[in-house]
Amino acid sequence: MLALSDTCTAAITGRGGLCACLNATLLGRLRAVAGDVRLDAGEVLFAAGSPADALYGVRHGAVMLCAWVGAERRQILSFHFSGDMVGFTDGGRHHATAIALGRASLCRIPETEMDNDPALRGHVMGILRRNLSQSLDMQVRLGRMSAAERVRALLTELHGRLGGGGELHLPMRIAEMADYLGLRPETVSREMSALRQAGVVGAFTHDGMLPILRPDGL
Amino acid sequence: MLALSDTCTAAITGRGGLCACLNATLLGRLRAVAGDVRLDAGEVLFAAGSPADALYGVRHGAVMLCAWVGAERRQILSFHFSGDMVGFTDGGRHHATAIALGRASLCRIPETEMDNDPALRGHVMGILRRNLSQSLDMQVRLGRMSAAERVRALLTELHGRLGGGGELHLPMRIAEMADYLGLRPETVSREMSALRQAGVVGAFTHDGMLPILRPDGL
DNA sequence: CGATACATTGAGGAGGGTCAATCCGGGTGG
DNA sequence: CCACCCGGATTGACCCTCCTCAATGTATCG
Numbered sequence: 001m002l003a004l005s006d007t008c009t010a011a012i013t014g015r016g017g018l019c020a021c022l023n024a025t026l027l028g029r030l031r032a033v034a035g036d037v038r039l040d041a042g043e044v045l046f047a048a049g050s051p052a053d054a055l056y057g058v059r060h061g062a063v064m065l066c067a068w069v070g071a072e073r074r075q076i077l078s079f080h081f082s083g084d085m086v087g088f089t090d091g092g093r094h095h096a097t098a099i100a101l102g103r104a105s106l107c108r109i110p111e112t113e114m115d116n117d118p119a120l121r122g123h124v125m126g127i128l129r130r131n132l133s134q135s136l137d138m139q140v141r142l143g144r145m146s147a148a149e150r151v152r153a154l155l156t157e158l159h160g161r162l163g164g165g166g167e168l169h170l171p172m173r174i175a176e177m178a179d180y181l182g183l184r185p186e187t188v189s190r191e192m193s194a195l196r197q198a199g200v201v202g203a204f205t206h207d208g209m210l211p212i213l214r215p216d217g218l
Numbered sequence: 219m220l221a222l223s224d225t226c227t228a229a230i231t232g233r234g235g236l237c238a239c240l241n242a243t244l245l246g247r248l249r250a251v252a253g254d255v256r257l258d259a260g261e262v263l264f265a266a267g268s269p270a271d272a273l274y275g276v277r278h279g280a281v282m283l284c285a286w287v288g289a290e291r292r293q294i295l296s297f298h299f300s301g302d303m304v305g306f307t308d309g310g311r312h313h314a315t316a317i318a319l320g321r322a323s324l325c326r327i328p329e330t331e332m333d334n335d336p337a338l339r340g341h342v343m344g345i346l347r348r349n350l351s352q353s354l355d356m357q358v359r360l361g362r363m364s365a366a367e368r369v370r371a372l373l374t375e376l377h378g379r380l381g382g383g384g385e386l387h388l389p390m391r392i393a394e395m396a397d398y399l400g401l402r403p404e405t406v407s408r409e410m411s412a413l414r415q416a417g418v419v420g421a422f423t424h425d426g427m428l429p430i431l432r433p434d435g436l
Numbered sequence: 437c438g439a440t441a442c443a444t445t446g447a448g449g450a451g452g453g454t455c456a457a458t459c460c461g462g463g464t465g466g
Numbered sequence: 467c468c469a470c471c472c473g474g475a476t477t478g479a480c481c482c483t484c485c486t487c488a489a490t491g492t493a494t495c496g
Contacts, residue, residue, distance in 0.1 A: 095354065118339075128350065146452095404487095423493095
């Protein structure tokens with residue numbers, strides 16, 4: 001088990017990120033116990049049904065949380081980027097599977113460490129609250145928004161979370177966007193085409209770059 | 219502000235409920251600070267946008283958490299019954315509105331109390347985890363399940379949470395079930411009729427009683 | 437006993453799913 | 467350097483689930 005690399009401090013400093021707001025003492029203690037995990041695209045961080053004894057903080061890359069209905073229907077529950085945390089669950093076992101979207105590195109914080117550290121637990125609780133808040137937002141989108149609105153909402157969210165430049169790097173394919181939004185890939189593609197024809201976005205290149213021409217049009 | 223009534227201890231003892239698992243010391247301390255709230259049907263516990271400085275534990279009755287898209291589209295995010303907690307939010311302000319489904323009584327736990335009480339905070343964190351877990355379940359239902367499956371899932375959930383007898387008291391109307399499931403009232407009614415004709419449930423009486431004839435048929 | 441509110445049922449339409457064809461870029465091998 | 471192939475995006479045509487609108491049924495209340 002490696003110590004928390006120094007890059008963590010630099011990388012995870014987003015709004016409410018894991019290490020942000022941690023004072024020197026806390027960060028030092030965390031560094032001493034946090035493990036290091038590296039994943040390639042498609043690799044599983046943890047699987048549904050496996051025992052949950054740790055939380056993970058994303059340092060680099062992206063991770064998605066997936067649930068399946070039967071073998072065919074996949075619902076992506078959340079995307080997690082640098083500074084986010086995954087692994088919260090209920091009842092000691094994971095209810096969903098976490099998979100890396102690309103090459104990713106994470107730090108692993110054993111559950112036991114939180115029991116010993118009230119300050120860390122309080123901090124993690126804030127992140128847990130944000131995860132709940134985001135999940136509730138998704139309920140609204142999935143339950144009451146049209147396909148066009150859902151695609152726009154996703155692009156706005158990613159535009160905000162991944163940096164609001166004139167170009168957006170989508171770390172996932174159309175298929176993943178569809179499974180996140182409760183739609184079919186064809187539908188997502190059609191809505192993207194509509195946005196392109198409306199001059200809101202540019203052409204979606206094969207390496208995931210999407211020019212955002214009119215952010216207010218989302 | 220009243221002290222936490224004795225009925226709380228008796229009422230809130232469900233799996234993972236607020237007072238369940240609290241030892242005598244904790245419960246005693248909580249009793250000293252918890253406020254008391256009573257609501258009639260349709261009354262607002264807290265509104266979206268209002269500052270969030272407390273958590274609420276449901277003692278009697280039921281509360282729902284609602285979000286609106288525009289003025290027309292309502293999405294019900296969760297139902298909360300005896301033993302559940304509402305009021306978790308992100309960023310100091312509520313993002314949704316909590317409304318009583320019928321006559322309800324709750325206890326109010328100021329946010330500040332949790333800062334002073336690490337044990338209470340740890341306990342509340344478990345409840346927060348369960349709320350997240352339930353919200354993720356809803357994402358799966360809203361994103362990947364048919365109308366028939368959603369209605370069955372709701373009835374199964376309520377049957378489990380409100381006691382698994384041969385009869386189920388639904389504390390909400392068809393309209394609320396629809397707004398929870400991302401459907402229209404007519405669709406929910408049709409699916410209920412289908413279940414009735416399949417002999418799975420009986421007639422849905424006007425006071426909310428629904429006979430569950432074949433629980434395995436849900 | 438009428439009025440109201442809600443559940444139910446029916447008929448028709450639209451949004452998004454399904455299936456299939458085509459396009460496109462990038463990798464591979466000649 | 468180019469032909470070929472392969473995975474994924476795009477587009478089209480059709481269909482089905484669920485929505486919309488409207489009428490009817492039914493229980494509660496004044």
